[in-house]
Amino acid sequence: MNTHAQGTPPRLLLVEDDATSQGFFRAALEALPATVDIAGSVAQALQMGAATRHDLWLIDANLPDGSGQELLQRLRALHPGVPALAHTADNGAGMQQSLHEAGFERLLVKPMRRAELLDAVRASLGPAGASEPPPAEEPATPDWDENAALSALNGQQAHVVALRELFLSELPVARDAVSVALRQHDDGALRRQLHRLQASCGFVGASRLGRAVRQLHQAPESDMARRQFDAAVSALLH
Structure with a gap:
């Protein structure tokens, strides 16, 4: 259950070990607006989770020192009821089933569009995350040029x-x-x-x-x- 207070930016915990992916998530999420804490490993995420109750966890399924499923269970022991989204480049049926069974509300497949990410975050946060309508996205292009990256970053x-x-x-x-x-x-x-x-x-x-x-x-x-x-x-x- 989301207990975020109305009128204050939500505080999100992003668990992602790739620097480029971190940059994408941070740029998109801070525009909500939201405060984004970033951890690059299970150990860092647990340290941050112990110190702060976040309104939403966004967790990479594959981390250098463990799995997203394992991390979610340990975070839930600290703070039951916090919603969680998983993100991964592996869209296999086995991975999807494993993440859903672990308790993630939704799986986001990387690379995703900014609008897709924000839609999922707003849905998980409930009314607290619905203050801004999702932005329109340009169609993706298959070539190496500015359009694909501009589309991803609105x-x-x-x-x-x-x-x-x-x-x-x-x-x-x-x-x-x-x-x-x-x-x-x-x-x-x-x-x-x-x-x-x-x-x-x-x-x-x-x-x-x-x-x-x-x-x-x-x-x-x-x-x-x-x-x-x-x-x-x-x-x-x-």
Whole structure:
């Protein structure tokens, strides 16, 4: 049950370990308006949850030190009744069922539109989150250009520029981590890296790389998929 007081901005806990995704969520949620606390791990989220009762939790299903399902149960032990939304780039039926059974009200698949995120948050907050109608969204485009990122961020050019700069600064590290996972045949590490990249690509409009990430996830042993991934990364970095 939501107990947020009318007339004051809700306080939200965002649990997300990817910096680009954090930037998207923060920019969208603070426009509600809302106060957004950000944790990058289960441990940080529990520390923040113990210190503050939030009006809504937004939890990544896959975190460096545990799962979103596990975190939700531990947070609920501290504060029963707080609504929770899950977000993930994995839209498989098994993941959806697991998250719903864990107690999440709704699953948001990354990358999502700003309007979709705000609609879900407002619905979970109830009347306290319904002060502003959801903004109109431009149609998504399949190309690497400004339109996809502007659509995701409701036309906020400054946010697009900032998120793209952050994304590009972290892309070499992500590329190297994918390469190491492929060489070592570490399927778990590869899935984690590609999961994070897929969400980030959507938020900044890196559609070509996003497609390459999906293809590599489906066929990690394919030389063609690896070459397409490398080419897509190189195109963005050069």
